[in-house]
Amino acid sequence: MSTDTAIGPWRLRWRRFRRHRAGMAALIVLGLMAVFVLAATPISYLTDIDPNATDLLSQFDPPGNGHLLGRDEAGRDVLLRLMVGGQISLLVGLLGTAIAGVFGVFIGVMAGYFGGKVDAVLMRFTDGMIALPLLPLVIVMGAIDLTKLGFSRDFAHSGAVGFWRIVVVLAIVDWTGIARLVRAATLALKERDFVRAARASGAGAFYVMRAHVLPNIATPMIVAFTLTVGRVILLESTLSFLGYGIIPPTPSWGNMLNNAQDMVINAPALAVYPGVLILITVIAVNFLGDGLQHAFDPRSDQG
Amino acid sequence: MARFILRRVLQSLLVLLVMSFVIYGLIGLMPGDPIDIMVASNPGATPEVVAKLRAMYGLDQPLLLRYWHWLLAALSGDLGFSRVHSVPVLEVLGPALLQTCKLLITSFVLSVLLSFALGIIAALRPGGIIDGLIGLIAFAGISVPVFWLALMMILIFAVQLHWFPASGISNVGDGSLRDHLIHLVMPVTTLALATTGGFIRYVRASMIETLRADHVRTARAKGAGEARVVLVHAFRNALIPVVTVMALSFGTLFNGALLTETMFAQPGMGKMIYDSIQQNDFNLALTGLMFATAVTLLSNLIADLAYGWLDPRISLT
Amino acid sequence: MAELIGLDAISVQFTLGGGGLFGGKKRLLKAVDNASLTIAEGETLALVGESGSGKSTLGNVVAGLQVPTSGSLRFRGQTLTAATWPQARRAIQMVFQDPWSALDPRMPVSAIIAEPLLIQGTANAAERRDRAAELVEQVGLPRDALNRYPHEFSGGQRQRIAIARALAPRPQLIVADEPLSALDVSIQSQVLNLMRDLQHGHGLSYLFISHDLAVVNHLVDRVAVLYLGRLVEVADRAALFAGPAHPYTRALLDAVPRIGRKRARGRSIAGEMPSPLDPPPGCVFHPRCPKAQAICRSTVPALEPRADAAGHAACHFKDAP
Numbered sequence: 001m002s003t004d005t006a007i008g009p010w011r012l013r014w015r016r017f018r019r020h021r022a023g024m025a026a027l028i029v030l031g032l033m034a035v036f037v038l039a040a041t042p043i044s045y046l047t048d049i050d051p052n053a054t055d056l057l058s059q060f061d062p063p064g065n066g067h068l069l070g071r072d073e074a075g076r077d078v079l080l081r082l083m084v085g086g087q088i089s090l091l092v093g094l095l096g097t098a099i100a101g102v103f104g105v106f107i108g109v110m111a112g113y114f115g116g117k118v119d120a121v122l123m124r125f126t127d128g129m130i131a132l133p134l135l136p137l138v139i140v141m142g143a144i145d146l147t148k149l150g151f152s153r154d155f156a157h158s159g160a161v162g163f164w165r166i167v168v169v170l171a172i173v174d175w176t177g178i179a180r181l182v183r184a185a186t187l188a189l190k191e192r193d194f195v196r197a198a199r200a201s202g203a204g205a206f207y208v209m210r211a212h213v214l215p216n217i218a219t220p221m222i223v224a225f226t227l228t229v230g231r232v233i234l235l236e237s238t239l240s241f242l243g244y245g246i247i248p249p250t251p252s253w254g255n256m257l258n259n260a261q262d263m264v265i266n267a268p269a270l271a272v273y274p275g276v277l278i279l280i281t282v283i284a285v286n287f288l289g290d291g292l293q294h295a296f297d298p299r300s301d302q303g
Numbered sequence: 304m305a306r307f308i309l310r311r312v313l314q315s316l317l318v319l320l321v322m323s324f325v326i327y328g329l330i331g332l333m334p335g336d337p338i339d340i341m342v343a344s345n346p347g348a349t350p351e352v353v354a355k356l357r358a359m360y361g362l363d364q365p366l367l368l369r370y371w372h373w374l375l376a377a378l379s380g381d382l383g384f385s386r387v388h389s390v391p392v393l394e395v396l397g398p399a400l401l402q403t404c405k406l407l408i409t410s411f412v413l414s415v416l417l418s419f420a421l422g423i424i425a426a427l428r429p430g431g432i433i434d435g436l437i438g439l440i441a442f443a444g445i446s447v448p449v450f451w452l453a454l455m456m457i458l459i460f461a462v463q464l465h466w467f468p469a470s471g472i473s474n475v476g477d478g479s480l481r482d483h484l485i486h487l488v489m490p491v492t493t494l495a496l497a498t499t500g501g502f503i504r505y506v507r508a509s510m511i512e513t514l515r516a517d518h519v520r521t522a523r524a525k526g527a528g529e530a531r532v533v534l535v536h537a538f539r540n541a542l543i544p545v546v547t548v549m550a551l552s553f554g555t556l557f558n559g560a561l562l563t564e565t566m567f568a569q570p571g572m573g574k575m576i577y578d579s580i581q582q583n584d585f586n587l588a589l590t591g592l593m594f595a596t597a598v599t600l601l602s603n604l605i606a607d608l609a610y611g612w613l614d615p616r617i618s619l620t
Numbered sequence: 621m622a623e624l625i626g627l628d629a630i631s632v633q634f635t636l637g638g639g640g641l642f643g644g645k646k647r648l649l650k651a652v653d654n655a656s657l658t659i660a661e662g663e664t665l666a667l668v669g670e671s672g673s674g675k676s677t678l679g680n681v682v683a684g685l686q687v688p689t690s691g692s693l694r695f696r697g698q699t700l701t702a703a704t705w706p707q708a709r710r711a712i713q714m715v716f717q718d719p720w721s722a723l724d725p726r727m728p729v730s731a732i733i734a735e736p737l738l739i740q741g742t743a744n745a746a747e748r749r750d751r752a753a754e755l756v757e758q759v760g761l762p763r764d765a766l767n768r769y770p771h772e773f774s775g776g777q778r779q780r781i782a783i784a785r786a787l788a789p790r791p792q793l794i795v796a797d798e799p800l801s802a803l804d805v806s807i808q809s810q811v812l813n814l815m816r817d818l819q820h821g822h823g824l825s826y827l828f829i830s831h832d833l834a835v836v837n838h839l840v841d842r843v844a845v846l847y848l849g850r851l852v853e854v855a856d857r858a859a860l861f862a863g864p865a866h867p868y869t870r871a872l873l874d875a876v877p878r879i880g881r882k883r884a885r886g887r888s889i890a891g892e893m894p895s896p897l898d899p900p901p902g903c904v905f906h907p908r909c910p911k912a913q914a915i916c917r918s919t920v921p922a923l924e925p926r927a928d929a930a931g932h933a934a935c936h937f938k939d940a941p
Contacts (some may be wrong), residue, residue, distance in 0.1 A: 022435075022438075124314070124317075124318070127318065128318040128321060128322060132322065132554065132596060132599065133554055133557045133558065133561075133592065133595035133596060133599055134554060134558060135557075135558035135561050135562070136561060136573075136576045136577065136580065136591070136592055136595065137326070137329070137592065139577065139580055140326075140329050140330065140333060140580055140588070140592070141329060143333050143334065143580060144329065144332040144333060145332060145333060145334040145335075148331075148332050149332065230446065234446070234448055237448050237451075238448060238449070238450060238562065241448070241450050241451075242450075242565075242577070254448075257448075257450070257451060257454065260454075261454060264454060264457065264458055264462065265462055268458050268462070271451075271454055271455075271458060272455070272458075274451075275448060275451035275454070275455065278448055278451065279443070279446055279447050279448070279451070282445075282446035282447075283442050283443060283446040285446075286442050286445060286446055287442060290442075
């Protein structure tokens with residue numbers, strides 16, 4: 001069945017979004033960034049360069065000779081490592097936001113829909129989370145010794161666990177903003193007559209949440225998720241920079257800067273590239289969020 | 304009003320108590336424990352001795368009991384010794400706190416001044432070129448990794464241009480005020496730049512809203528000069544939400560302080576906490592984290608109260 | 621006529637304030653106080669009162685949206701319990717005041733209309749589609765409305781969709797909470813006529829909640845008047861319009877503008893409705909009543925038969941001229 005009789009709400013939004021120049025530019029930049037980091041595998045295959053292969057005879061080689069941005073302190077290709085590191089950084093951003101999103105949406109909908117004691121407890125909890133000095137706590141969580149929680153040594157020190165530990169830690173600290181926003185939106189929806197109509201027909205809480213609440217809070221959720229991706233990428237880079245994030249030899253933009261810090265006098269370029277990529281990505285994500293907000297806000301039609 | 308304050312204070316204390324347990328538990332999960340460290344420096348210790356040591360320090364007891372003992376001691380003012388510094392924790396904390404206050408206050412003032420100026424200018428013509436430019440600056444401020452900004456400052460102004468020293472709070476043997484100030488320039492600028500971005504956006508949004516409000520339009524219609532309209536009528540009302548947001552941003556500011564202090568080797572609270580985590584200095588890390596949490600809660604509390612006090616429409620009952 | 625639904629001494633109280641760990645002082649609001657009513661099969665009963673009179677709360681009780689603090693409901697002579705409510709729900713549906721809020725903007729009209737069937741699990745997807753198509757025509761909308769979204773319709777069309785939705789599970793009673801007051805006057809009569817036609821076609825009963833006695837006159841069989849949560853008069857429409865027994869009903873009637881009659885100035889109700897948090901003692905209407913005597917300030921009047929036996933009124937002087 002088609003809805004060709006009129007313009008759907010999503011097409012209206014897309015029209016409004018296209019008029020937001022910065023948002024459109026951000027979308028294009030992020031598209032190019034995705035192409036850049038995903039090109040790592042084919043380029044590595046075609047040029048036969050391994051981004052993790054060290055070559056101590058070629059330390060700090062200047063650009064040229066098949067290495068467009070030269071080589072780093074261990075003789076690895078800088079450009080290729082930037083691409084692979086970007087994959088990791090962006091993936092952490094997306095996965096961390098996904099987990100934070102599931103958690104935040106769950107808590108927010110529960111608190112908003114049931115209200116009363118559930119709401120009071122959940123909101124005190126998010127208040128508590130917001131009041132924390134996050135960075136030192138994240139460092140502590142990044143440093144936690146998993147063997148003390150009963151995991152085996154091999155498990156605790158495997159690369160995959162190192163990756164997922166960061167994703168989970170970042171999700172734990174970044175779900176509160178989403179939860180608050182979702183709660184406010186749910187509170188407003190709960191009093192709408194279509195929700196009351198469904199309840200009068202005998203609908204249970206979970207039917208209402210699935211059929212009415214979630215579809216109607218999709219727009220503020222998308223904006224909140226976008227902005228969260230930016231924050232998670234920033235926090236990942238900080239954590240990896242401090243040595244508690246993604247553990248080398250797996251590159252991420254953050255831990256590439258950790259190495260570069262010590263050589264800022266000899267090889268300043270190594271400290272510049274990853275930072276510029278983080279900056280561009282996060283600025284683009286924030287502008288995208290701004291554009292989406294504009295597109296989703298019906299009031300922005302007039303202004 | 305008194306009821307409201309009492310209620311909020313009690314709530315904050317409850318959050319602090321819960322957080323103290325969470326932080327205690329997390330610190331306990333960090334690699335190594337005090338006995339491991341003792342044993343590492345004393346390879347002759349037999350397993351029996353180790354077990355005895357554990358019992359002596361109470362480390363064989365369940366977490367909840369250990370926490371209870373720590374809480375009782377902490378409430379009576381005994382926060383333990385710093386393992387690395389070999390002095391009571393509070394003696395390390397004091398000077399670090401002073402150093403951090405210097406950094407936080409100067410950069411906060413700088414950032415408030417900058418964001419008010421830029422935010423108001425941007426709000427005068429929303430959608431104009433200048434607004435777009437300031438918006439880009441603001442987004443850059445929000446999006447830049449603080450540690451990388453510090454790194455670039457060092458690279459440009461210390462390594463390349465030699466304008467400012469890259470680290471420390473003074474040169475050895477030079478205790479002059481000028482020397483201290485010069486060492487403060489780069490950390491303060493870095494932290495201020497990193498916090499200004501968010502502030503600009505709040506000031507701008509709040510100013511745009513009040514400039515559209517009826518009483519401001521009335522003032523304009525009555526023929527008040529544009530400068531007077533903007534600065535007296537609009538700005539005063541725009542201030543209310545902005546002040547709240549700024550007070551609520553203490554947590555972010557503290558995160559920034561940890562990074563700037565670490566990058567520029569400033570012996571403040573942030574660097575102290577970071578170092579104590581790295582060096583397994585459990586008591587110091589615990590106390591530092593608890594202190595930072597308490598201050599954040601306090602600043603949120605003040606923000607809440609200030610909001611009610613500044614805006615008479617909000618009734619605090 | 622057989623009784624379809626009966627309300628027996630229904631009271632609804634809300635607790636305001638309080639709650640939380642360090643909440644403030646609690647206050648009790650009596651939204652509905654000891655209300656007893658019946659609605660017969662095929663009958664239309666109007667529930668009339670000013671805003672804040674508790675009429676919507678009472679409507680919510682009948683629709684199952686509000687659990688009464690005390691009192692009970694009968695459905696076809698059977699007292700409703702948690703176990704028997706799900707059955708009764710199919711027979712009782714609701715239409716709301718604001719057609720902009722009553723339809724989920726993210727659902728196509730076909731899904732909105734068939735939603736009660738989906739919730740109650742009484743029809744499969746094909747049956748639901750057929751039922752929605754059938755209903756869309758019954759309420760006078762074009763068939764292609766089914767695949768469109770609420771934002772493409774006007775207020776009157778939306779209210780038709782809401783009515784179709786209420787009809788989907790073939791109910792016996794529709795609780796209509798001010799279904800006309802958000803619509804333009806020209807649209808009101810169309811929707812009113814639709815409701816009347818549907819009633820004849822389906823043998824429906826209506827509980828029609830309104831603040832406007834003029835609208836009520838065209839549709840209903842009986843009128844129940846609510847003031848500050850209490851029923852002050854319940855009577856047949858004709859008898860009530862001809863000779864209201866309660867001074868409040870009279871005041872409401874006098875406030876209705878009618879063609880061919882100048883609105884009597886100074887005869888609108890004096891004073892304001894007191895706060896339901898702090899209702900006056902005795903008869904709740906006495907502070908505004910032109911007939912008030914000492915007994916009205918001390919004794920609550922019971923709902924007793926009118927002299928003409930056409931209904932009941934709660935007034936110490938209901939039969940005085």
